[in-house]
Amino acid sequence: MxxxxxxxxxxxxxxxxxxxxxxxxxxxxxxxxxxxxxxxxxxxxxxxxxxxxxxxxxxxxxxxxxxxxxxxxxxxxxxxxxxxxxxxxxxxxxxxxxxxxxxxxxxxxxxxxxxxxxxxxxxxxxxxxxxxxxxxxxxGDTRHGNAQGQKSYPTNKKNSHLYATFSDIGATVIGAIVIAFNIAPTDEIPMLAAAVPPAWLLAIMAASIVISYAIVFEAGFSDQQKRRQQQGIFQRPISETIASYLISLLAAAVMLWFFQKLTLSDPWTMWLNHTLLLGLPATIGGAAGRLAV
CATH class of the missing domain: 1.20.59 (Chorismate Mutase Domain, subunit A)
Structure with missing residues (x-):
């Protein structure tokens, strides 16, 4: 039984x-x-x-x-x-x-x-x-795979953690740019920002974090086992997901500023809602980027 x-x-x-x-x-x-x-x-x-x-x-x-x-x-x-x-x-x-x-x-x-x-x-x-x-x-699906092929990091523990952390940050930024760069200059973000109630942004934040966590730690995609063994400073599934989300938001804000969808004279509320809306695709891209390192 x-x-x-x-x-x-x-x-x-x-x-x-x-x-x-x-x-x-x-x-x-x-x-x-x-x-x-x-x-x-x-x-x-x-x-x-x-x-x-x-x-x-x-x-x-x-x-x-x-x-x-x-x-x-x-x-x-x-x-x-x-x-x-x-x-x-x-x-x-x-x-x-x-x-x-x-x-x-x-x-x-x-x-x-x-x-x-x-x-x-x-x-x-x-x-x-x-x-x-x-x-x-x-x-790919490596949920039942082994840890062979895992990248080696410097033997010094401190340097190893710093190397892994900067590797994650770079991969997150690159992934966020790949997915969100084509969205940032369009009119979709201002249109959505005008329609989405402020309280609804909390749901967008939650969805961004949950989807990012699922892609990296639950979906069984390539290098998932290696992600759990990564030695970065923030390397715990939750802390890594939150840190990567914040990095993706920063990348989204920079892209919106670069394409003049946001300016320094705009109110902080406008920066917030535009960034959180672009942050969803940016975070998904950042999660994909982290799978590659």
Missing amino acids: GVKSKRHKNIWVSEINDIIRGACGGFLFGIPLLYTMEVWWIGSLAKPPLLMFAIALTFIIVFLLNRTEGFRKRRHGNRPYEALTDTVEAIAIGVTCSAFILLLLQELTPETPLREVLGKITFESVPFTFGVALANQLL
Whole structure:
């Protein structure tokens, strides 16, 4: 009875890990388009036949991706029926996470017409779902791997910690720039800042931190074991996540200033809401950057 219960528990743990990995792959791949107003407009104006075509095309492409790899790690590849179920689940993850971010950014509200809701979610979920299906191809699953190949640091403990810390900071900044640099000069951030209530920014902060933590420490992507063995000054999962979030926010603020979306004469509240909104994609990029070091 105990063995059966343990096996059942392991199945659920594995399923949750797969869902987390798929969702994180979606965030890495789909977050830039979630900040693109043209996609919002296309979705809000799309007619039902176009929506059905988008869903069908997404299903076919994701099914083919799942036949080769998918967001689950199977020893013997995906059989057709497994690829079919994985495709349905990948689309469900994409739709759910896209809807969550659109709600978070107040692009969807209780007052939004149902047709517009369906259009925006459908079009935004397409790249997100591709990211779910590509999670293993792009980043791999090393949850059960070993620590071989771990980078060596200087033997001196103090120098080792400093080296690892600066390595993390550099990777966070680079990742944040890669993801958020194309978003910073656009009009999406001012538009979103005008629509998002101040209290709602707390939810955006929480989502940024949780997604960053999941990408680095829970999704089972490449080098995850090495991340837990990193010797940086802030190297505890929570403290590293918070420190990296603050670095990503600083990078977001600098990018907004660089593109003259913020100036030194602007009020601090404007700096705060613009930075927190760009901080979400910047933090996701920073998390991806840390996986690479």
